[in-house]
Amino acid sequence: MWIICLALIACATVGAQKVSNPNTRLLDNILSYVDTEVSACDDYFGHACGKYAKKHLDDPFTEITQMVDHKVNQDLLTLMQELEQRSQQPNFNQTSVEAKVWSFYHTCRNALSDTRSGRHYLTLVPPDEGLTWPQFTPEGSVWPGERFKWMETLARLHRYGEVNILMKVFIQSSPSNSSEYVMDLSMPSLEETGQRLRPFVETMRTLAVLGVPTANALTLTKKIKSLETALRNIIDEDDDDTNGQYMTVRQLQRRTGVHWQKFIELLLAQPIEPQFRVNVQNLGYFKALVQLLNDREPSVVASYMMTRLMLYLWEETMDSEEPLECIKDVRRNMNLATSLLYKERFLGSAGHLQRNSASVVQTFEQLRRQFLRLVKRNRLRLDRTQRRMITQKVHDMVLNIGNMPQHIDHRRYVSQHYASLDMSSGDLDYARSHLQLLEFRNRQWMSQLSHSPHRVSEYYYITDSSTGMSSSPYYMIRQNVIIVPYGFLQEPVFLPDSHKVFKFSLLGFILAHELMHAFDGHGVIYDGQGNLSEAGLQIGNSARFEAGLECINRNETAYLNERVADLDGIKLAYDAYFGAESHQNRTQPDFTDMPLQRIFFLNLAQFFCGNGDASNFLDHDADAVRLKQTLTNFSAFNEAFQCPTARSTERCQLW
Structure with a gap:
């Protein structure tokens, strides 16, 4: 009996160690979506994402960005439960950021339907x-x-x-x-x-x-x-x-x-x-x-x-008193406050945020360097002035993690931001509180007329409602800033201790996609300070640039700049890791026998896997279409899955 128990304990320990290994955990999750009955060469979306819908049949999300937001919402719900207890203590600061967030959440949950x-x-x-x-x-x-x-x-x-x-x-x-x-x-x-x-x-x-x-x-x-x-x-x-x-x-x-x-x-x-x-x-x-x-x-x-x-x-409202819907209401109306509280409560311990941020920045710097190599190769045959403008813009680009001003005390900044907002009314009137928050946000927008930040490090984007309750990264074209909300830095998108193949293939691709928006058909006309550039206008009107756009749009899309960001973004992320000049360690890891190239493309597919309808795809093609177009005629993908090369092997690209 003791021998059996010891054996069971040993097996359980080995199993726990296997699951606790971040690389094994990520790979197991990826493989759980793969349908081996579908050919990767004929239908890669069906192959890489074929079992996604069944696995998440009962979940309240349909794809990875919604999954991340659901996790953030669950965490914030835990925080609201903690604030409920704290709000009953005599020393609870009624003018604090916590009090204002709690007030709106409490009103959302308990106000009369009238x-x-x-x-x-x-x-x-x-x-x-x-x-x-x-x-x-x-x-x-x-x-x-x-x-x-x-x-x-x-x-x-x-x-x-x-x-x-x-x-x-x-x-x-x-x-x-x-x-x-x-x-x-x-x-x-x-x-x-x-x-x-x-x-x-x-x-x-x-x-x-x-x-x-x-x-x-x-x-x-x-x-x-x-x-x-x-x-x-x-x-x-x-x-x-x-x-x-x-x-x-x-x-x-x-x-x-x-x-x-x-x-x-x-x-x-x-x-x-x-x-x-x-x-x-x-x-x-x-x-x-x-x-x-x-x-x-x-x-x-x-x-x-x-x-x-x-x-x-x-x-502009979730129109529900259900807990998770009220969390969404708070996020969309008080984004800066919820970002601060999320950071302090869930990322603030034992240097967790610093470790995450350092890993993200390191990945981004590799992408930046890889794009500079593209500029140096000069496929578009830019002249010296044009190359200088593009190079400077790449150097000037800022990665803002959390949508917070940099190098200042975030707690003090957010407290000052909401100082004029009085949410202390005890009448639980939802419409009154909602209108108050909408008017407050609009005043913040209008206040930019008189005191806009002059340095990008001071920048904070006053989000609209849909952006406010999303954790997806985005590029601010006039500020030359990529914003990565805190909530995006979590599994399965990102783990700081994971193998670099996971980092470059998913978060790396997402960052590369946003970076490429700075140089797509719209972004290229602005310089590194976000001002209209004569050199940028010349690039956008050049024959080679226009030919690149035309090639990318052969399979016509209403979202051409998104496709540019996908096609050039995946090439950028792949070459930043696998390229001859990247100097990344590509030794076969001990957690799997699967080739790294195949892991790269399977993990990339996680961003596109989903079981939603067409209404989910705002300002983008459907995910299955995006994944297919992104990998069409990509020789590295064909090599990874041993796919036959098509007769027409031209791969469209801009840069």
Whole structure:
């Protein structure tokens, strides 16, 4: 009996050691998705990802980036449970970052459903002080349309973010100076489903939900749909495809006939001078808009703006009191705060973050060096000035881990960031808290007009909602910064103690993909400081560059720059590890007999494996298409899986 027990203990110990080995664990996970019945040469997605859907059938995610976010959300849920206990202690600081995060989460979980209703939102966002929306007019009274000033109401609605109602208002870097921010005014976009009114019957239902009497809903729906059709017509007629024109508010007022100074003062919540400069993208549109709205009934204009506002606000909330959905709500509305708390709670022990960061930076530096080798080889035949610009841009590129300013106390910085945000109200009103956070974020965007960071090390990206609740890395073109959220630095994407073949093939590819966005068809025109570059424009217009883009687009895609980043990114990551000049240790490891090249491509596929539908792929081709296009005619892949080489062996590339 003792011998059996000892044998079992020994076996269990060996098994535990095997599982605890990060390389074995990563490889086992990769192989669990592989369908050996499918040929890697004929259908690599089916081969590498064939068992993914079955393995994750009951999981609340459909691919690896969602898996990572789910883990982050679970961790933050643990943190909220801890904050609940701490909030009951007498020494809990009610003005701390933790208190503000906990307050919104607690409100999300416990507020009455009435505080989430559209009608309640609209009582908190009236068209003007002392003026209600038309449907809330007391019975027997007439809505005072003469008091409705659509321009002022529009400013009040734009306080809550990128509402896209009648116009777009963005704070953007000046084309010639990326550290100088300007207010950009342009016509709205009505192309996407979420950017316009819903179909007729749905719009009727929406109006009813917002309190419009049933007897009036049909007529009002016709009128606001007609208004949006007229709006679409003047958008279609606008032929201004320039980068806009700078003018003062006074000049804009003279040319359009409306009080833009009042609009901007309401939006910024502060006075401005008539000499305040804006960049106007579509002057003809704004002239036509003024005439259109002045010719329509004030109540119809107000109802259209109101309906579009609520469609925006409903998109800006998870609209659920479930714990994980409330975590997502907190992340999308308080991204900087949740990043800090996640870092301190889950990455702060025993130098964990420092070790992770050092490993990521080391991988990125290898990618940077490999791209510099490409520039030196000069496939595009750049002249000396063009090569110098590209080389300097590569050197200037910054890797920002965590989306935090560098070399400062993050706790102090985040506390100061939220200092003006008062979340102490105890009435558990979800709409009030939600609007408060949207307005706070918009103020942060607007504040860039007066104190934008002049050094990239001071930079922090004020995220929109979708970026805020995502852990995926992204490239900021005008700042020349790659941002890697803290949550992305976890298994299976990244393990600091894993073999380098895992690091270069997954996180390395992702970083290489983002690096290549700096030199794709859009990014190449900006220099290392994010300013328009004459040398970059020349490169983008050169025959070899255009021929490279044309080759890559032979299998046509609406997302050409993404494909460029995929094709050149995988080559960059592969050569950074396997290239003759990389000097990486490529000795066969003792944890497997599988060739390193095959491990590289199987691990790469993890980024594309998934079981979601087409709606998951925003601004990208479907993952199966991306993986196929990325590896088509890639000789290293063919060698790794012993695939026959096609007759047409040309592999398209840009750099």
